[in-house]
Amino acid sequence: MSTAQSYTDEELTAFLDGEADAPLAEAIGEALEHDPVLAERLAALDIPILPLRSAYDTLLEAAPPMPALPAEVKAPATRFGWGWGMGTFGTGIAAGLAVAVFTGFGAPAPEPAPKPGWAAFVASYQSLYTAETLAAVQISEAERTAQLTLVSTALGLDLSTIVNAPGLTLKRAQLLAFNDKPLVQLAYQRDDGTPVALCIIPAGADGKPVSMGAAQGMELARWNTPGFGYLLIGGQDPVPLAQEAAVFERWSMDEAI
Amino acid sequence: MFPRLWRYSVSLTGRRDWGDDLAQTTCVRALDRGDQFQPGTHLDRWLFTMAKRIWLNELRSRKVRTGGGLVPVEEIDLPDTAADQETNILARDVLNRVNALPEAQRHAVFLVYVEGYSYKEAAAIMEIPIGTVMSRLAAARKSLGAAMGMAKGGAA
Numbered sequence: 001m002s003t004a005q006s007y008t009d010e011e012l013t014a015f016l017d018g019e020a021d022a023p024l025a026e027a028i029g030e031a032l033e034h035d036p037v038l039a040e041r042l043a044a045l046d047i048p049i050l051p052l053r054s055a056y057d058t059l060l061e062a063a064p065p066m067p068a069l070p071a072e073v074k075a076p077a078t079r080f081g082w083g084w085g086m087g088t089f090g091t092g093i094a095a096g097l098a099v100a101v102f103t104g105f106g107a108p109a110p111e112p113a114p115k116p117g118w119a120a121f122v123a124s125y126q127s128l129y130t131a132e133t134l135a136a137v138q139i140s141e142a143e144r145t146a147q148l149t150l151v152s153t154a155l156g157l158d159l160s161t162i163v164n165a166p167g168l169t170l171k172r173a174q175l176l177a178f179n180d181k182p183l184v185q186l187a188y189q190r191d192d193g194t195p196v197a198l199c200i201i202p203a204g205a206d207g208k209p210v211s212m213g214a215a216q217g218m219e220l221a222r223w224n225t226p227g228f229g230y231l232l233i234g235g236q237d238p239v240p241l242a243q244e245a246a247v248f249e250r251w252s253m254d255e256a257i
Numbered sequence: 258m259f260p261r262l263w264r265y266s267v268s269l270t271g272r273r274d275w276g277d278d279l280a281q282t283t284c285v286r287a288l289d290r291g292d293q294f295q296p297g298t299h300l301d302r303w304l305f306t307m308a309k310r311i312w313l314n315e316l317r318s319r320k321v322r323t324g325g326g327l328v329p330v331e332e333i334d335l336p337d338t339a340a341d342q343e344t345n346i347l348a349r350d351v352l353n354r355v356n357a358l359p360e361a362q363r364h365a366v367f368l369v370y371v372e373g374y375s376y377k378e379a380a381a382i383m384e385i386p387i388g389t390v391m392s393r394l395a396a397a398r399k400s401l402g403a404a405m406g407m408a409k410g411g412a413a
Contacts, residue, residue, distance in 0.1 A: 009395035010388070017369065017394070019376050045398040049370050052355065055348035056264060056371040063260035064277065066284065181297040202296050 007031070012042050119215060119222060119231055122183070122199045126218060126233050131193035137171045147173035151184040155200060157228060159184070163251045165244040167191050188234075196234030196241070198248055203229035207256070210245050212238055221245035225256035259284070261372075262304050268367040269312050271356055279315075283308040305368075305382045354404055358397055365393035366401075 007028060014020040015028045032039050139147070145160070151173050152159045164170065168188040176183040186198040208224040219241045220233040230252055232245045262283060267276030287294075287304055294303055355366055368379040369390070380387045 009399060010391040013395040013398055014376070014391055016398070017376070019391075044402045045395070047398055047401045051347065052351050052366075053371055053373075055351035055355075056268070056367070058348045059264050059267065059352065060260045063263040066259040177297075 007038065007041075009041075009045065012045055016042070016046055119213075119220065119233075122185070122197070122231055122233060126195070126197050126216070131189070131195065134171045134187060134189040134195050135193065137187075139170070139172065144170060144173070151175050151182075151186075154182045155184050155202070155228075156182075157200065158255065159186070159200075161251075161255070162186070163247060165247040167240065168196060168244060190235070190240070194235040196232065196244065199231045199233070201229050201231075202227065207253075210242070210249050212242060212245075223249050223252070225252045227256065228252070258300060258304070261301060262308065265305055265367065265372075266308055266312075268356075268371070269309065269360075269364060271360065271363070279308055279312055282311055286311065301372075302374075302378065302382050306384065309364075309383065354401060355397075358400065362393045362397040362400075365390050366397045369394060 011020065011024060012028065015025055020028065028038075028042075032042065148159045148162070154175050159173070165188075167190050169191075170186060171189050172185075172187040174185050174187070176185055181202055184200045186200075188196045188198065190196060203224055205226050206224060207226055208222075210221050210223040213220050213222065215233070217236070218233050219235055219238045220231060221241055221244075222229070222231045223245070224230065230248065232241060232248060235241060259280070263276060263280040266279035266283065267273050270276050270279055283304060286307060290307075294300070355363055358366065364383060365379060368374045368382055369376065374382065376387050376390050380390045383390065
């Protein structure tokens, strides 16, 4: 008997689907060269996937429009009478999700306040910066615009109008990620060389005023507008940081309206 | 996203009218539970998992399920607006063949071959081990392959 018996239908299926790991795929590929029984078994499992997919694509065209949903959720009157306890949803959370369901992906879906971890993440990252890190960085107006456009799109918040707090120079705008969420970092440098970063992440619907704190030996200020959490961090002096935070907070409040 | 959710619901339930209900019910529940959605994760997988759970609960509570599969398996009608008639007939044939599979196999085929999820992703949506996804796909390939082979043989 041939080696055909040594491969299960599951293994052959994984092989056809490109899901077999490298040693298995190689072994099957090799066996196929001299094992007609195995080749026959594989052929029997090899169904045309593309026509199948396109058949289902025709079904997409048949989809009804999304039903209008009431502002206050009650159990829908379906023909099964499917029902369960439905809370009401008057919050921006549900509204934001509705936007996401309607429009597909990419709409910023709101969530509860970000986990405290993100400030620690930002602080660790920021602690790597020294005055020298940013001193050599000079960006042109065009680069600045391009970077801000990129991060604005990823974050879902227009940062092109962001103000310059007195004494700070924007050195770089970059996109990081925390817990699979976009995290935008705007790297500034004070006139005295101190690196300061403004970080923004999608957050819950509740606004919160500026609160000061410290992490990784640096001063920080954090606040929230509906939908976004802000963290300004850098240096060891809370006085200039609080002044800068006030300027950015005012801008973020205007932007949130 | 709604058309994809609807298509998934039709495929899962095997019936268009049940799919309508399931898609709508899933939307309502998704809005109700919006605070549980983690931004940065995949909305489609979250909705699909939710629809699947709703459907399984419905099956359990209604005892619609008897034996290995659903009792009523209907033909899925396609819109008459499809570009050319021949393509439409072919598509209908494929849909009905997949729809005739046992529910568990149909579910795996839909997620992996139609939606293009990896085994791992499909297993997560179905909340079953990857090995089970593999065996369902293998079984589905076997019966679809046999059905198509017979159709070819019959035509010759």
